[in-house]
Amino acid sequence: MIEISNISKTYENGGKALRDINITIEDGEFVFIMGRSGSGKSTLLKLMLKEAEPTSGRIVINDMDLQKMPRRYVPKFRRKLGVVFQDFRLLQDRNVFENVAFAQRVVGASSRSIRESVPRMLKLVGLSSKYKMEPQKLSGGEQQRVAIARALINRPEVLLADEPTGNLDYQNAIEIMKLLKRINRRGTTVVVVTHSQELVDEIGGRVITLDRGRLVSDEVRGGHTDEL
Template sequence: MIELVNVSKTFSDGHRALSNINIKIDNGEFVFLVGPSGAGKSTLIKLLLKETEADQGKILINDKDVTRLKRKEIPFLRRSIGVVFQDFRLLQEKTVYENVAFAMEVIEAPAKDIRRQVPIVLSLVGLSKKSNLYPSQLSGGEQQRVSLARAMVNGPSILIADEPTGNLDPDTSWEIMKSINEINRRGTTILMATHAKEIVNAMKKRVIAIEEGTIARDDMKGGYGI
């Protein structure tokens, strides 16, 4: 569960990125976050990941108030949230398997758990036969699927996807969306920031639209609408 209660954020230059935001996303929901560039989408994501701090308000993730977390508790918060970015952010010197395994290694997961879990998530995103290849040997869509596998390998309850199809052609974008939809079908909460109007309009999921730092629309019926 994700809940923001009266959340505002103003940066040091005086720019008010978010103003009195109230959002509640239930477990297992799939929500698109839309709006023009500079509307506040990235700031909202950074608040959820504790990469920046709110000036006021409360942010609950899985019933824990993250605005009150101590620094040493932040890594545990981030383990419950998988993140996929537009630019893949893969380690070029590591294979597909090693890129995904690395996400488990950094939390000191046992080797036997890594050997069991990595093939499972690679199968989920259709990359079982590519595990020994390097990112440079993959297409853009395949690289993004590696990013998805890496985000999901530790079993997070929430997946945040920040423009995951932004660097991909339309056909490849739909393949990525099929994978994300399957992850949601298996119970993971999805929050996806996007400018992809065709995807938003076709999938008919809940849409939260942000304009100039405020919630302009929260529509359960879907549709980009901006």
């Protein structure tokens, strides 16, 4: 569960990025957090990753109170989250298999575990046949699939996706969203930060909208895409 309680964020220059935000996301939910540039959605994600600190309020993720978390524990906390970014952040000097395996090596997984789990994850994202390819030889959609596989390899309970389709054309964006929906149906809580109204309208689901740092709506919308 993710509990965001009375969160506000004011920067040193006096700018108010977030104003008294309250959001509860239950285990297993799929949620969009949307808003235009400057709405506060990226700031909220940074707070959830403990890359920034709120001015006031409290965030609890998987029973961990981020405001009480010692700095030394932050890397371990982040490794328990799956995070996907707009710019993929793949290792260009390693092939697809090694990019996904890297996340397991960081946590000390055995070679046997890596040999078994990486192919399984690549199959989930539809890239089994491309495990030897270098990232720069893949399409944007394929690179994002590698990034998703890497984010999921350690079986996080929560997946945070920051504008995961921002560098993709519309069709690839829809395909990535379908993949995230399938991952959600396997039990992972998925939170997608986006500015794309068109994509949200197409996919549907729970949509939390921010505007100028305020939560202006939290609703469930119907989508148009079949067989998600």
